[in-house]
Amino acid sequence: MFKRVFAHKGFFKSVIVLGLVYSLVLFLIQWALRSFYSPFLNLTNVLVALGAGLIAGIFISYGKFWGKLKQQDARK
Secondary structure, three states, X not given: OHHXXXXXXXXXXXXXXXXXXXXXXXXXXXXXXXXXXXXXXXHHHHHHHHHXXXXXXXXXXXXXXXHHHHHHHHHO
């Protein structure tokens, strides 16, 4: 099932979109909690937010596509 999910059309597009959205939300929340402190806007914090977002995007997309494929297998 692991290979089927990763090979499914649209999986990586979903990972990128969900990862970027999650990264943006995570970054904005962290920046707001620091009272919009401008030195917070450095490369390290942006890369950490992107990395966390992409990891979350992989897990969320995997669950979404796994459920979709499991449902298709149950219909057969």
